[in-house]
Amino acid sequence: MINLSAVLLAFDWGFLLQKLILIIIIVSVSLVVAMYETYLERKVAAWMQDRIGPNRAGPFGILQPIADGGKLFFKEEIIPNTSNKTLFVLGPGLAMLAALMTCAVIPWSSHLQFGDTTVQLQIADVNIGILYIFGVVSLGVYGIMIGGWASNNKFSLMAALRGASQAISYELAMGISLIALLFITGSLSMRTIVEEQMKNGIWNVVYQPLGFLIFLVCAFAECNRTPFDLPEAESELNMGYHQEYSSMKLGFYLFAEYINMFISSAVMATLFFGGYDVPFLDESTLAPNVAAIIGLIAFMIKIGFFIFLFMWVRWTIPRFRYDQLMNLGWKKLLPLALVNMLVTAAVMLWLHK
Amino acid sequence: MSITEILFWFLSVLTLVSAIMVLISKNPVHSVLWLIATFFAISGHYILLNAQFLAIVNLIVYAGAIMVLFLFVIMLMNLDVAIEPKRSMWMKFAGVISGGLLLAVLLSVVRTSVDLTNKTAQLNTGDIGLIKNLGHTLFTQYAVPFEVSSILFLSAMVGAVVIGKKN
CATH class of the missing domain: 1.20.5 (Single alpha-helices involved in coiled-coils or other helix-helix interfaces)
Structure with a gap:
């Protein structure tokens, strides 16, 4: 017989509880940020097109996302008769899951100190951090593909195939641009990368400007954002892979895109812009809690800038044609990333690092 | 029973169930999805053995790239139950027998291999991974x-x- 109490006592409950609370906080923050990204997107669009934007729900329209969410929840839920029902429901769930899983390895700030216990503001500091993000991102394709196929609609299937091949193509250039970065950092752990940048006082973007640009373009493509939003090109494919979806299932797909945007902004800020590092400030002179909070604010500001960049591009640049997209990915970005990698490797060898 | 053991049993059951589901699903797309679940469970085993790199590369390469191509092909082929050719009873028998023989050979090799007898897996300690x-x-x-x-x-x-x- 297994002694149940011995099994339960063997767990480090304090640690589990700490991580559980952290996970709940981070996931809910991601969701709230994604919610307000929709509001921000409409405001930015309005500002760029010289309109007012949403301003009816609450002061400055600040309750608009809640109204939108409520609308989506209460809409009629339609599952097409000819669809594959299990997979039809699974699709949006997978999209959401893959989007939320990425936030596990991002270091949100340094650590908080409560008496004797130190709380790392990161769910898991694994030493394969970047590869983990890469793995989860490559799973994001399944949400789109399964949803598109299960709808049993030609347009949805076409859009899903487009989305999947786009994601796979741009993952390559993204990975190679990251390899060049790894030559410099020498570690795959996100926290180590941030701490290196804090110690040197120089952000990685200074060493890897080209690598950053390639990463940025690929991040746009991976998030299916304009100018790469071909999977939902409404002029050719009606509405893309989520054409048959309604109610909150559609909401999940749209939401996953905004969460992806938030997380990829966080990844870019971490890898290339020093993460929670505040420029011209020596954090080690401050009390740990103060440093953590200042770092968190700095990190959020950096993320906010990148989110704004995503929207800025969306409302400025028109959509690519599909062959242009593939040409850019395979014939321009990939060789560019390879050259960047080789040059970085040669320089690192030359400097004997 | 430590947390590692609980995880081991959970992952083993998950691996076996999803591998069996790959074989018995009628719908090829479901088979592919169960195969992805199998890869996930196997990656979990790698992590238990502290082979983190292997675990994540298994996910990126197999679950992230190869299975996407599988799905591509299967989705475009439009496989229907109605147009699936009927296989004769003999073919099924031959398949079961040859598969069973392969399993027996593999089992006996693993059981009698000098490198493997009387050894247990290093859980959470080895750092070669x-x-x-x-x-x-x-x-x-x-x-x-x-x-x-x-x-x-x-x-x-x-x-x-x-x-x-x-x-």
């Missing part, structure tokens, strides 16, 4: 085989381009 040690071993001790296999990949890539260029 960490990326630093793995890279070091690959690029010093096994540099030549590593380069040879990369040439193999290169030639496969060239071959794929040549085949794709034909029309």
Whole structure:
């Protein structure tokens, strides 16, 4: 017989509880940020097109996302008769899951100190951090593909195939641009990368400007954002892979895109812009809690800038044609990333690092 | 029963159930999805053995890239239950027997292998699976085989381009 109490006592409950609370906080923050990204997107669009934007729900329209969410929840839920029902429901769930899983390895700030216990503001500091993000991102394709196929609609299937091949193509250039970065950092752990940048006082973007640009373009493509939003090109494919979806299932797909945007902004800020590092400030002179909070604010500001960049591009640049997209990915970005990698490797060898 | 053991049993059951579901699902798309679940469970086993690099590469390469291509092909082929050709009883018998023989051979090899008898897996202790040690071993001790296999990949890539260029 297994002694149940011995099994339960063997767990480090304090640690589990700490991580559980952290996970709940981070996931809910991601969701709230994604919610307000929709509001921000409409405001930015309005500002760029010289309109007012949403301003009816609450002061400055600040309750608009809640109204939108409520609308989506209460809409009629339609599952097409000819669809594959299990997979039809699974699709949006997978999209959401893959989007939320990425936030596990991002270091949100340094650590908080409560008496004797130190709380790392990161769910898991694994030493394969970047590869983990890469793995989860490559799973994001399944949400789109399964949803598109299960709808049993030609347009949805076409859009899903487009989305999947786009994601796979741009993952390559993204990975190679990251390899060049790894030559410099020498570690795959996100926290180590941030701490290196804090110690040197120089952000990685200074060493890897080209690598950053390639990463940025690929991040746009991976998030299916304009100018790469071909999977939902409404002029050719009606509405893309989520054409048959309604109610909150559609909401999940749209939401996953905004969460992806938030997380990829966080990844870019971490890898290339020093993460929670505040420029011209020596954090080690401050009390740990103060440093953590200042770092968190700095990190959020950096993320906010990148989110704004995503929207800025969306409302400025028109959509690519599909062959242009593939040409850019395979014939321009990939060789560019390879050259960047080789040059970085040669320089690192030359400097004997 | 420690947390590692609980995880081990959970992952083993998950692996076996999803592997069986790959075989018995009627719908090929479901089979592919169950296969992805199997890869996840196997990656979990790798993590239990502290082979983090192997675990994540297994996910990126197999679950993230190869299975997407599988799904591509299956989705475009439009496989229906109605148009599936009927296989004769003899074929099924032959399949079961040859599969069973293969299983028996594999089992006996694993059971009698000198390297494996009387040894247990290193849970959570070995560090050869960490990326630093793995890279070091690959690029010093096994540099030549590593380069040879990369040439193999290169030639496969060239071959794929040549085949794709034909029309």
